[in-house]
Amino acid sequence: MRIVEVSSWSVPFPAADPVFRWRDGLPGSAPAGDRGILRISTDTGVSGVALAGRPGSAPVLADLVERVLRPELLGADPLQREYLWHRIWELDRIDEIPLPLLGIVDIALWDLAGRHYGVPAWELMGGFRERIPAYASTVTFGSVDEYLDVADQCLALGYSAIKLHAWGDATRDIELIRALRDHVGAGVSLMYDGSAGFDLPDAIRVGRALSDADYLWYEEPMREFSVNAYAQLSRTVDVPLLVAETSDGAHMNSADFIAAGAATFGVRASAGLRGGLTGSLRTAHLADAFRIRAEVHGGDLPNRHLCMAISNTTYYESLVTSNPVRREACVDADGFVSAPRIPGIGLPAGPAYPDELRQHIADEDANR
Numbered sequence: 492m493r494i495v496e497v498s499s500w501s502v503p504f505p506a507a508d509p510v511f512r513w514r515d516g517l518p519g520s521a522p523a524g525d526r527g528i529l530r531i532s533t534d535t536g537v538s539g540v541a542l543a544g545r546p547g548s549a550p551v552l553a554d555l556v557e558r559v560l561r562p563e564l565l566g567a568d569p570l571q572r573e574y575l576w577h578r579i580w581e582l583d584r585i586d587e588i589p590l591p592l593l594g595i596v597d598i599a600l601w602d603l604a605g606r607h608y609g610v611p612a613w614e615l616m617g618g619f620r621e622r623i624p625a626y627a628s629t630v631t632f633g634s635v636d637e638y639l640d641v642a643d644q645c646l647a648l649g650y651s652a653i654k655l656h657a658w659g660d661a662t663r664d665i666e667l668i669r670a671l672r673d674h675v676g677a678g679v680s681l682m683y684d685g686s687a688g689f690d691l692p693d694a695i696r697v698g699r700a701l702s703d704a705d706y707l708w709y710e711e712p713m714r715e716f717s718v719n720a721y722a723q724l725s726r727t728v729d730v731p732l733l734v735a736e737t738s739d740g741a742h743m744n745s746a747d748f749i750a751a752g753a754a755t756f757g758v759r760a761s762a763g764l765r766g767g768l769t770g771s772l773r774t775a776h777l778a779d780a781f782r783i784r785a786e787v788h789g790g791d792l793p794n795r796h797l798c799m800a801i802s803n804t805t806y807y808e809s810l811v812t813s814n815p816v817r818r819e820a821c822v823d824a825d826g827f828v829s830a831p832r833i834p835g836i837g838l839p840a841g842p843a844y845p846d847e848l849r850q851h852i853a854d855e856d857a858n859r
């Protein structure tokens with residue numbers, strides 16, 4: 492089997508409904524805009540697709556396809572995912588491919604392989620489970636009282652754990668961290684994600700509050716440029732750290748966080764940010780060797796497949812963007828997400844895709 496065509500499309504995606512906020516200083520939910528889709532086609536008729544999920548991705552992907560990806564991939568064997576994964580990192584040396592696009596070829600090749608063999612990607616990766624609990628990952632709400640109300644709704648809807656994305660103000664966030672623990676009691680797993688809003692002194696203040704309130708993990712309080720700052724934090728606070736989500740270099744970078752003693756809970760696996768499924772599997776196996784977690788970040792279709800294939804992940808991240816809370820369609824009443832059933836990975840249902848991509852659009856019901 493050989494690759495005979497590499498194409499990209501620009502597909503209009505609607506704005507989030509309702510719109511929502513992240514912490515102070517960050518833009519909120521993305522407005523309506525085009526996203527890029529990559530398709531890799533072969534001489535046997537089977538093809539694979541992947542979505543570039545970030546706003547502004549469509550023109551960047553189109554340019555990469557024209558200049559870099561098509562010349563590299565035409566004529567290659569699409570089942571040699573390992574070889575092609577290494578080629579992308581070679582090409583990155585000159586092109587500095589945007590982090591969320593470093594895994595897009597890999598995701599399309601796993602989709603293609605799954606369709607070629609007639610099995611879902613998670614099964615092809617080596618299945619570990621067929622369902623996993625989801626945690627409610629909040630966006631940023633307006634007040635402590637609103638968060639407590641949202642938490643009550645999440646627990647009533649079946650979620651067994653809650654992760655805060657709060658304001659990024661250490662004093663206000665500490666008040667919320669304590670109030671939420673007091674409100675839900677000792678039996679509910681709580682996590683906190685700083686979305687890189689702090690410097691080290693404020694990260695230590697927040698970390699001490701998280702330790703006192705018995706939070707399960709403390710995620711990305713600072714930008715992940717300084718491994719040293721994370722090592723200092725891990726020596727200073729007791730709450731376990733979940734690190735290396737947005738830093739470049741996939742498992743090669745995660746290794747430095749682990750070696751520095753900074754990954755006391757674990758590291759992030761992520762189809763979008765750790766070099767596709769292949770980079771995430773490498774990261775997970777690396778973490779497994781050190782007996783720490785590789786928690787899957789983000790809640791799209793490729794990451795659902797990763798959740799079913801990685802032994803040392805424990806949750807699916809389900810974003811809660813609204814009040815009243817709407818439970819994500821793939822999360823059942825017991826708070827679990829099940830393994831996708833269609834071959835390959837597929838594209839999420841909803842957007843107005845071009846006709847050429849129809850066969851790749853995942854039927855929501857088949858994936859529920």
Ligand SMILES: [Mg+2]
Binds near residue numbers: 684710711736788
């Ligand atoms: Mg995060």
